[in-house]
Amino acid sequence: MFDFPLEYEPPVFRPPSEANSLLIQVTLGCSHNQCTYCGMYRTKEFKIRKIEEIRHDLEKARAYLERHHASPTKIFFCDGDALGAPTDFLLECLLAVQANFPNLQRVGIYATGMNILQKSESELQALSAMKLNMAYLGLESGSDKILKMVVKGNTAQEMIEASLKIKNCGWKLSTILMIGLGGRELSAEHCSSSAEIVNKTSPNFFSYLVTTPVPGTPYHTMLTRGKPLTMLSEREELVEMRTILGRISDRQLNSIIFRVNHVSNRVPFAGNLPKDRDRLVSEIDALLPLASDRPKTPSNTIPCL
């Protein structure tokens, strides 16, 4: 569909599982834009788009898709932390979505812990009732030391509160963890604290991405200077993956769909937790002898987001 009529303001990002969704930019950039490892929106100023522009995009998309006898089942609201937009505005966007795509199953969105905590339960419930009910939360790590180091803007306890709150308001939660974010020095703490948060929050979806320093970010600069972190080797990354999985408790509030399908991972994994935990750990163990022992460096990794 090369003649698709929507004009996006680049760069545009979406989670792997939203590959077939209609992307609608309701905000541009990220209101936080300070995570030291993140280069996604450094070229963009945060902005809430005008509701008229969004209505226009939805009408153009509907007309185009009707001509091609297609209809989206899912929409993803871009950009970085669109849940930070005012609730009234998001509800207006959702009304426009429903007017154009009444059979839509759901709308997804990136969220920060702060976005969730700043909304009341009734606001989150109202959004969920309008089918905005899938949140992708970059937890990144359960370690306060690491969260502070990368200027995530939330403590681990706030991440727990935000995760439980949004689930209690009828949303599905997808939690993303960054393997290797704390380097060798903080690896043990990263594993234990991250597994603890997953056990406390039982996200509906849980995934890994592998930390890849992006040139131009403070995290890349920090690693280039060699202090205070040493990047993991491929083998150590796999050890982190299996260590965290191995600590996922049998007692979960719900079955967790576990997917490792982000472009930063060399090998995909998939299963349900805790049911498939031991099988997934064995699959990772089988890869350990094949993985490189050489610590990565910012110059020998290929940045991806």
Ligand code: SF4
């Ligand atoms: S990781 Fe997410 S919250 Fe942090 S700066 Fe990037 S887009 Fe914003």
